[in-house]
Amino acid sequence: MAAAAAAADEKKYITSEELSKHNKSGDLWLSIQGKVYNVTDWAKQHPGGEVPLLNLGGQDVTDAFIAFHPGSAWKHLDTFFTGYHLRDFHVSDMSRDYRNLATQFTRSGMFEKKGHGVIYSLCFISVLLATCFYGVLRCDGFLTHILSGGLLGLIWMQVAYLGHDSGHYNIMISPRFNKLAQILTGNCLTGISIAWWKWTHNAHHIACNSLDYDPDLQHLPMLAVSTRFFTNLTSKFYNRKLEFDPIARFFISYQHLTYYPVMCVARVNLYLQTFLLLLSNRRVPDRALNILGIMIFWTWFPLLVSCLPNWTERVLFVLASFCVCAIQHIQFTLNHFAADVYVGPPKGNNWFEKQTAGTIDIDCPSWMDWFFGGLQFQLEHHLFPRLPRCHLRKVSPIIRELCKKHNLPYRSLTFVEANKWTLRTLRTAAVEARDFSMAPRNLLWEAVNTHG
Incomplete structure (x- = not known):
């Protein structure tokens, strides 16, 4: 329990306001389930096109991600994880x-x-x-x-x-x-x-x-x-x-x-x-x-x-x-x-x-x-x-x-x-x-x- 608590304390956090600044081509971040991902380079390869990612850039997009992606897509997210979590994440x-x-x-x-x-x-x-x-x-x-x-x-x-x-x-x-x-x-x-x-x-x-x-x-x-x-x-x-x-x-x-x-x-x-x-x-x-x-x-x-x-x-x-x-x-x-x-x-x-x-x-x-x-x-x-x-x-x-x-x-x-x-x-x-x-x-x- 103590180890888990220590790991949680070591997490890096950013706020939704800070995330919202990364919302354009060349600097594109998204949050899914409170974890923040950098999809800047991936955007142009995205099978659904770059536009959907740009439209939702700088936001938590969990619901949209669930809507459009099968369960197998979750395993690919770790590649883009920034190490940050969303401090004010709310469902x-x-x-x-x-x-x-x-x-x-x-x-x-x-x-x-x-x-x-x-x-x-x-x-x-x-x-x-x-x-x-x-x-x-x-x-x-x-x-x-x-x-x-x-x-x-x-x-x-x-x-x-x-x-x-x-x-x-x-x-x-x-x-x-x-x-x-x-x-x-x-x-x-x-x-x-x-x-x-x-x-x-x-x-x-x-x-x-x-x-x-x-x-x-x-x-x-x-x-x-x-x-x-x-x-x-x-x-x-x-x-x-x-x-x-x-x-x-x-x-x-x-x-x-x-x-x-x-x-x-x-x-x-x-x-x-x-x-x-x-x-x-x-x-x-x-x-x-x-x-x-x-x-x-x-x-x-x-x-x-x-x-x-x-x-x-x-x-x-x-x-x-x-x-x-x-x-x-x-x-x-x-x-x-x-x-x-x-x-x-x-x-x-x-x-x-x-x-x-x-x-x-x-x-x-x-x-x-x-x-x-x-x-x-x-x-x-x-x-x-x-x-x-x-x-x-x-x-x-x-x-x-x-x-x-x-x-x-x-x-x-x-x-x-x-x-x-x-x-x-x-x-x-x-x-x-x-x-x-x-x-x-x-x-x-x-x-x-x-x-x-």
Whole structure:
């Protein structure tokens, strides 16, 4: 006992205030379970990218670490240990319950038991893809060709869900095969780089609904979910100012009317973002493999379209595929656009609270789970991103009770209700964009409140 006490006295300590000074590239420290780690050199090699580490730099990040890493990751931490402990380390009741729940899920094997959903999805996608190709290559009817285009949009939706799952946990038997699945589902079949998706998606999860840190809310000049964008916020993700100029003001003023048309052509922006990233001087993991996958997509897709008999059918085929796939883009925005927002970096000590505030679930019957890809349980997914989608419905009642215990919101709306909430949020910002003289009052209000 005396030896243990002496060892404890010999520990070196720093305060949270001192830790917070190590929060930038070139000097990046984090605390996990009260132990302080220097991840400065590791940040650029981090599989999840440097952005999540920078966003949480200089903080205790235990909850976020638990959310995104399997148990095997803990053994690698000693390499980065500075020898310091956090003197004022504290675990809130909410975090304690969250960590106990994560431990419970781990012990029950839920993170490892993925079910047969991947096999079913692959078979389903293969049948749909074969049907689409048959409709284009072997049938002559105009309606059949357009329906084939709509079918391709449904295929892209289902493929995106598989790509999303493979990005959060291994859906294949090994990391190497999982990477192959990512390139196949993302780059080859949808034309959207898995490297781009990881880059933005990890930042979104860490900084859920931060107006200046979450790229999934930064859609100027076309969309703005808050009047705070009217102050030319600086995007910490893109490292540029989000200009609320006359063009942006015009589009935002009518965004509740243009929302669905914009969603119908949203894929064009995703293709553009893919090219901008892969051709940039930014460090891109597996750049060559990503480019190869994109080249495959831009080979088979134009060839398929070219097999249609005339330009009218070709254009309508592409539009049909985009419009059906727009349902998925709408779903992604419904999960967050009408939820609470804030300005500033994410905080490591209120992980659970920020996820509940920034997410909205979509209520649907169990037989529709395949259509929403598990992401209708958006809060459950944000709290446990490594949890296979087959378990999300099972844990939903547990999460609901935990939210109730700690007086936190658990919002689950029908698809129609979620659309109404989102349109109301967009319309509120649109009206205020038209009368910019109202902005100072609105901005003062939003400085001390969030919307939802």
